[in-house]
Amino acid sequence: MDSTATNWIWVYYQQIVENSVTVGRWIRMWYEHIVHGLEDGTYHFDQKRANEVINFIERYTHHHEGPLAPGLIKLEVWQKAFLSVVYGIVDDTGKRQFREIVLLIGRKQGKTALLSGLGCHHLFKDGGYGARVYVCAPKLEQSRLCYEGIYQTIRQEPMMDRMTKRRRTDLYIEKNNSSAQPLAFSAKKSDGLNISMAICDEFGAWQGEPGLRQAEVVKSSQGARPEPLLFYISTANFVEGGLYDEILKRSTAVLNGTSKETRLAPFLYMIDDPEKWNDINELRKSLPNLGVSVGIDYMLEEIAVAEGSLSKKSEFLTKYCNIQQSSSLAWFTAQDVRKCFGNSFTLEDFRHSYGLGGIDLSQTTDLTAAVIVVQKGGVNYFFTHFFLPANKLDEATARDGLPYAVYVQRGLMSLSGENFVDYHDVHRWFDDLRRKYEIVALKVGYDRYSAQYLVDEMKTNGYQMSDVYQGPNLTGVLNDIEGLVKDGKLQCADDNDLMKVHMMDCALKLEANSNRKQLVKINANRHIDGMAALTDAMCMYHNHWEELQNLLVNAR
Numbered sequence: 001m002d003s004t005a006t007n008w009i010w011v012y013y014q015q016i017v018e019n020s021v022t023v024g025r026w027i028r029m030w031y032e033h034i035v036h037g038l039e040d041g042t043y044h045f046d047q048k049r050a051n052e053v054i055n056f057i058e059r060y061t062h063h064h065e066g067p068l069a070p071g072l073i074k075l076e077v078w079q080k081a082f083l084s085v086v087y088g089i090v091d092d093t094g095k096r097q098f099r100e101i102v103l104l105i106g107r108k109q110g111k112t113a114l115l116s117g118l119g120c121h122h123l124f125k126d127g128g129y130g131a132r133v134y135v136c137a138p139k140l141e142q143s144r145l146c147y148e149g150i151y152q153t154i155r156q157e158p159m160m161d162r163m164t165k166r167r168r169t170d171l172y173i174e175k176n177n178s179s180a181q182p183l184a185f186s187a188k189k190s191d192g193l194n195i196s197m198a199i200c201d202e203f204g205a206w207q208g209e210p211g212l213r214q215a216e217v218v219k220s221s222q223g224a225r226p227e228p229l230l231f232y233i234s235t236a237n238f239v240e241g242g243l244y245d246e247i248l249k250r251s252t253a254v255l256n257g258t259s260k261e262t263r264l265a266p267f268l269y270m271i272d273d274p275e276k277w278n279d280i281n282e283l284r285k286s287l288p289n290l291g292v293s294v295g296i297d298y299m300l301e302e303i304a305v306a307e308g309s310l311s312k313k314s315e316f317l318t319k320y321c322n323i324q325q326s327s328s329l330a331w332f333t334a335q336d337v338r339k340c341f342g343n344s345f346t347l348e349d350f351r352h353s354y355g356l357g358g359i360d361l362s363q364t365t366d367l368t369a370a371v372i373v374v375q376k377g378g379v380n381y382f383f384t385h386f387f388l389p390a391n392k393l394d395e396a397t398a399r400d401g402l403p404y405a406v407y408v409q410r411g412l413m414s415l416s417g418e419n420f421v422d423y424h425d426v427h428r429w430f431d432d433l434r435r436k437y438e439i440v441a442l443k444v445g446y447d448r449y450s451a452q453y454l455v456d457e458m459k460t461n462g463y464q465m466s467d468v469y470q471g472p473n474l475t476g477v478l479n480d481i482e483g484l485v486k487d488g489k490l491q492c493a494d495d496n497d498l499m500k501v502h503m504m505d506c507a508l509k510l511e512a513n514s515n516r517k518q519l520v521k522i523n524a525n526r527h528i529d530g531m532a533a534l535t536d537a538m539c540m541y542h543n544h545w546e547e548l549q550n551l552l553v554n555a556r
Contacts, residue, residue: 005047007045007047007050007084008050008054008077008080008081008083008084009031009034009035009038009045009081009084009085009088010035011077011080011081012031012077012078012080012081013031013032013034013035013081015077016028016031021077021078021284021288022281022284022285023269023284023285023288024268024269024270024271024272024285024286025272026251026252026255026266026268026269026270027267027268027269027285029255029256030255030265030266030267030268031081033255033257034085034089038089043089043090043097044089044090044091044092045084045088045089045090046088046089046090046094047088049087049088049090049096050083050084050087050088052087052125052126053083053087053118053121053126054075054080054083054084056117056120056121056125057073057075057083057114057117057118057121058072058073058074058075059072060072060117060120060153060157060160061073061113061114061116061117061120061153062152062153062156062157063113064113064116064148064149064152064153064156065152070156073110073113073114073117076288076289076292078288078289079110079114082103082267085098085265085267086098086101086229086265087126095226095227096227096229097262097263097265098263098264098265099222099227099228099229099230099263099264100219100230100232100263100264100265101229101230101231101232101264101265101267102232102247102251102264102265102266102267102268103231103232103233103234103267103269104204104234104235104236104248104251104266104267104268104269104270104322105233105235105267105269105286105287105288105322106235106269106283106286106287106319106320106321106322107235107294107319107320108287108289108293108294109269109287109288109289109293109294110289110292110293111233112145112146112149113149115146115149115199115201115231115233116146116149116150116152116153117153118197118199118231119133119135119146119149119150119153119180119197119199120150120153120154120160122196122197122229123150123171123173123176123178123179123180124160124163124173124176124178127178127196127197128176129176129177129178130176130177130178130194130196131176131178131179131196131197132178132179132181132193132194132195132196132197133150133178133179133180133181133195133196133197133198133199134180134181134182134183134193134195134197134198134199134218135147135150135180135181135182135183135198135199135201136182136183136184136185136198136199136200136201136214136218137182137183137184137185137200137201137202137205138184138185138205138206138207138210138211138214139184139185140182140184142184142201142202142205143182143183143184143201144182145201146199146201147171147180147181147182150171150180151166151171151180154171163175169181183218185210185211185214192221193218193221194221194222194224194225195218195221195222195225195228196222196225196228196229197228197229197230197231198218198219198221198222198228198229198230198231199231199233200215200218200230200231200232200233200243201233201234202233202234202235202237203215203232203233203234203243203244203247204234204235204236204237204243204244204324205234205237205242205244206242206243206244207242211242211243212242212243212246215232215243215246218230232247235318235319235320235322236270236318236319236321236322236323236324237318237324244324245509246523248268248324248329249329249330249507249522249523250264250266250522250523251264251266251268252266252268252329252330252507253330253504253507253522254266255268255330256330256332256333256334256336257333257334257335258330258332258333258334258337258504258522259330268322269285269286269287269288269322270285270286270321270322270323271283271285271286271321271322271323272285274317274321274323274515277306277313277316277317277321277323278303278306278307280296280299280300280303283299283320283321286320286321286322287299287320299320302316302320303316324510329507329508329510330506330507330522331482331506331507331508331519332482332485332503332504332506334504336485336486337500337503337504339485339486339488340485340490340491340492340500340503341491341492341495341496341500342495343381343491343492343493343494343495344494344495345381345493345494346494347383347433347436347437347439348437349493350374350376350381350437350439350493351437351438351439352437352438352439353374353376353438353439353440353554354374354439354440354442354548354551354552354554355372355373355374355375355439355440355441355442355552356372356373356441356442356443356444356445356537356538356540356541356544356548356552357370357371357372357373357430357441357443357444357445357463357536357537357540358370358371358373358444358445358446358468358532358533358534358535358536358537358538358539358540359371359426359444359445359446359447359454359533359536360446360447360529360530360532360533360536361421361423361426361446361447361449361451361454362387362421362529366388366392366396366527366529367386367387367388367396367527367529368386368387368388368416368421368423368426368529369384369385369386369387369502369529369530369532369533370384370385370387370426370429370430370533371383371384371385371530371533371534371536371537372430372433372439372441372537373534373537373538373541374439374493374554375552375553375554376554378489379488379489379490379491380484380489380490380491380538380541381491381492381493382490382491382492382493382534382537383493383494383496384412384492384496384498384499384530384533384534385412385413385414385429386407386412386413386414386498386529386530387413387414387415387416387421387422387425387426388404388413388414388415388416388421389415389416389417389418389419389420389421390415390416390417390418391418391419392419393405393408393415400527402498402501407497407498412494412496412497412498413498414429423451423453423454424454424457426454427454427457427458427461430444430458430463431461441463442464442540442544442548442551442552443464443465443466443540443544443548444458444463444464444465444466444537444540445466445467445468445536445537445539445540446465446466446467446468446536447467447468447470447532447536448467448468448469455467466539466540466543468535468536468539470518470519470532470535470536471518472509472511472516472517472518474518474519474535474539475515475516475517475518476542477535477538477539477542478508478517478519478535480538480541480542481534481535481538496530498530499530499531501527502527502528502529502530502531503530503531504522505521505522505526505527505528505531506519506520506521506522506528506531507519507520507521507522508520519531519532519535
């Protein structure tokens, strides 16, 4: 095969389609997205730029430890496809399409050697004059691991070694005024940097706010660069609520087609089925270099150890399978969401029906949502109504970038109260359903932290209220919702645009060991109030179907 004329994206995609390589669903989705984008003109491919980096790596990059050192790296097809996407996919101006690259991959897959080569390529070739490469990690000794890999790679090549001066804090190439440096967490020290290439190594271990803040500072430091590169590279880890969760939610939203991001390239090598964690064929999905950089016999030994210890199993799931013990993934694909919308029913179409309700109250100043779910012909149709304080309309519109005034005009939302939602309006909405349309909510689920006066008022007026705790205890309900969505049996009756946004902004926080899940936001700035209210209503179905099904089927 003539490497100079080979599009490795197509080669790898063909292997995926023919099942001659084993990949997980996220990798399959990503390469389907890339190939379809090349076919329809969304993306453009620059063969020369892709070949340049592949050839550089294989010609100059050496293993610097292990049995293959100091030999040259030989790239596998998946690695060549990865590099072709990152460096060969360009926008209409001929510049790189992707600026943030996520590579989530299991342990012992050669990622440090690959990144060392990419660091050298950026210093001597791709970054141009004044290139600045930073390897970032929470502590300096961690960031030095990949940084030392770059240095050891340079030392193996006499020409690059002669050009490079190792100073106290960095590697410096005087000829093109370029440098590489390790960087530990310090948002203050990172301000003012002009980074052209950043490697966020083992980002799965970047904890909480410090990790998120450091990543944001690094990203913002690249604003003046015309073609910056920001690599997020890691195995999974045990840290919750940090950069890993944020990156994984963004990545899966891109893959699901529910994100507007165009510069993020997610390569998520993860197993699909945690129940098959000890199956070698399943492990190929998270370990694409299995049999190359890590032997099958070695992995069988690791599996045997993990099978005898819960703690070792947990570590194995995290480090080899890339299953975070608690992580968050975007919930629905764009196709799933589209299945639920497109109807044009009115409440009049459901006159004289029984249903189940759900309420998600705001924290006094934000959106409140109420839902009624009515079954008709075996399909669960839902109407959602939103409430927003009148004086918050302009602020919420600017903050969320959504046309809330239009939603009010269309009757999908009511302005309620001035600075705080008047929860009596929620009660009145259910009363209007009952009085005007004879749509009776037999049970109404509400967040247990809801305003007690609303609950008491509705109970006094004959509603059977049931508090719902929105935690991992709702795993069965969330599974029900997902199954109904995929089967097309959960439908937004009135094609509510705002509800569609809330559905796309949902993520699930997963617990790998227990398979439990919890509804969360795709990120902190999004809203999922409508889906939370729908979940409360579907919890009523889950808990009370047996006793109420004769009424809820609305067979009369």
